Amino acid sequence: MNIYSFEGYIFDLDGTLLDSMGLWNDIYVKVLGEFNIKAPKDYLFNVNHMSLDDGAEYTVKTFHLENVVKKDDIVDMWNAMSKEEYENTVQLKPGARGFLQSLKNRGKLLGVATALSDELFVPCLKRLGISELFSATTSIDEVSRGKEFPDIYLRECKKMGTKPQNTVVFEDSLTGIKSASVGGFKTVGVYDPSAAEQAEEIKNRADLYISSFSEMLYEK
Template identity: 45%
Template sequence: MERARRDKGIYRGGRKYLERKGTENGKKGIIFDLDGTILDSMHIWEEIDKNFLGKRGLEVPEDYLRSIAPLGFERAAVYTIERFGFLETPEQIIEEWYQMATDAYANQVQLKPSAEEYLRYLKKRGIKIGIATSCEPQMFLPALERNGILDLFESYTTVREVPRGKEFPDIYERQAEKMGLLPEECAVFEDILKAVQGANAGGFYTVGVYDAHSKDEWEEIQRHADSFIYSYKELIR
């Protein structure tokens, strides 16, 4: 049964906002997803999926990107092989994805609007900032450095470091531990439903972040998250 969560926000004009005591709801740390949350990168993966499956004579199923987003590369490769009956090994598929994505992250991927401003706002307030991501360090670290925000983060955790994907709380618990904090001392910002639910299960305060590539889930994200935003501008006072 989902725990009682709705006393943590207030409503204005039909929208749910965080309490007045602060955007971060009094938390000592905030854990951010990257793709679709801090990085405006989901279009890159949409194109990769289109090219990857197109080379094999397949259309991209409507639910494919949403299905693999919480999994990380290894689990996503296994899922892809099983779903489509491919003969390649997971390692071969991962290598193909790496080749397609590495240049885009190093040279193209930008931040979501006002993300840097909000991160610096948190930093000035002494709030610890961490990352929980399905992406690989060799991809996202160059993107964060090029966009000038790498030094704002305390640490990061990838799904490779934990037993299960983002639909479970493992990755958020590991990142909170790295930050020296308990789950109840942290907020988690995510843009996909399964990840919001995974963080919820660990006792984290959750904030849904709108991204056009998960718009089909947005109504459910609003229902399950403690709060939600369309833009980081809403959070900066």
């Protein structure tokens, strides 16, 4: 697959462009600790690939916290802990900046489809100096279903003014790769340690798989 042959390029953020999944693991562990609960490994894996609202609902139900805390309170705790990190600390993954710029230099349309809220990702992209590279962005809050459905990618594609068959989606999660494929997009799986256990299946499902964006800088 010639990676530069597409008109549009849609990027997930956490675990794909941003080196931020470790941050979320720490936050999930700390919040559960407030209720004297130790976070199981499967919980961290599952909640990492949900929207904040879905993840909070999953948390409340999984640990039977219905009479202890509300879903919205869980979301508020997560947002409060992560806001400062996105504003000041979270960095791009290796090679990401160079690859984005190489696409922009070729006149490609770039977009974002993320489970993060605008409040978290907009300041982060501005601080990193890449917000102007994207012609459009879409948060999971703008669609009624999560990333297990292609809605977010289709909405972002429409904003960008491209067609799915001329657009490629970059994702670190198996869920995202599957749903983007269902939506008619070509897909690129991006390695992240948080999804290491699914790396082989992601490789098999995606049209292309990369360990780092640095690999893309050598493509012609």
